[in-house]
């Protein structure tokens with residue numbers, strides 16, 4: 123336990139391991155763990171120099187940079203010995219091996235989503251996690267993450283649920299003139315453009331074509347009305363099963379800003395999602411690994427740039443169903459803006475939820491054990507209040523019906 127100088131509270135001295143700590147999301151999570159909880163953080167990544175920069179920029183007294191390859195079982199076991207919780211902010215392909223290592227070491231775990239199929243596989247380890255007395259919270263970022271908790275919060279207000287529809291968009295206030303730079307891992311973006319999404323339709327999990335389900339949805343200004351399409355995401359893998367109440371439809375749609383959509387489509391169509399190695403002047407490298415290296419380098423350099431872009435990030439979750447036998451709807455809007463002190467909005471609304479969850483796991487506020495999605499273990503209102511402290515704003519609108527003729 124340590125003493126908080128500002129408000130005199132006794133706070134938990136949590137020890138956390140962040141994997142992928144120099145990534146776009148991981149670096150911001152390290153910062154939130156230190157700023158909000160005074161946690162001692164082991165910041166781990168493949169490249170020691172990059173993670174040293176993160177420690178220097180955050181708080182070198184609290185952040186220990188280490189070079190760690192999460193696929194190295196022995197190194198993982200050693201790193202996990204010293205911590206209460208591991209926050210996996212690396213690529214989703216690593217989820218299963220990192221989660222397995224956490225369960226084996228008896229350490230609580232969070233990740234940023236298993237991209238539907240990975241999530242379904244991870245859920246199968248729930249008994250193993252329960253037996254180890256461990257909680258593994260899957261997909262606790264912005265979406266998946268905050269939107270799953272919004273789904274549960276909406277369902278709590280209704281007697282029964284018919285559908286949960288999730289939407290996400292982002293952008294800049296100025297008209298974009300440059301090609302879109304993804305606000306999250308280019309690997310995931312390319313997978314989203316090339317793999318079939320899963321949704322829940324009439325109570326059954328089905329696959330639909332990539333970028334199908336076109337619809338128009340109103341998001342807060344300056345986004346306004348956006349065109350959104352289905353892409354592969356993990357929310358429909360869990361929400362109907364864990365929220366229950368008769369939920370028959372669950373979908374996730376993305377409203378890509380026009381320039382971003384054009385960039386990502388072009389990259390996917392040119393074959394940058396391919397993992398097949400090519401021989402380039404004697405060096406072997408897949409198009410996907412090449413573009414990932416370019417992108418992570420650009421993210422790392424951009425972190426030290428003085429250029430501030432006026433950026434925003436919006437999420438919307440509509441839960442429809444019945445209340446007192448009449449139609450009802452609960453809508454949540456989640457808004458974040460860039461903040462000169464804390465960095466880009468899209469990193470903040472994804473990076474803060476794992477930090478809050480890690481704190482709740484370490485202090486026992488989350489006491490369910492097993493492998494669980496956010497809707498199954500996170501108490502919505504306190505969670506939304508914690509987000510609000512970091513200027514991630516959650517607005518709830520409840521619409522109920524009345525009839526005066528029966």
Ligand SMILES: NC(=O)c1ccc[n+]([C@@H]2O[C@H](COP(=O)([O-])OP(=O)(O)OC[C@H]3O[C@@H](n4cnc5c(N)ncnc54)[C@H](OP(=O)(O)O)[C@@H]3O)[C@@H](O)[C@H]2O)c1
Pocket residue numbers: 141142143144145146147148166167168169172190191192193211212213214215216234235261262263264265266267305306307308310418421472
């Ligand atoms: N739930 C949500 O709302 C949400 C939102 C955005 C992103 N995401 C997901 O979050 C994940 C991270 O996204 P991001 O944008 O932060 O990606 P990113 O910037 O590419 O960061 C990933 C980090 O993981 C590191 N890494 C890769 N392999 C590793 C290994 N074997 N051991 C240790 N570290 C390793 C990378 O290191 P190097 O750079 O040294 O290679 C990089 O620093 C992605 O899977 C993304 O889809 C979720």
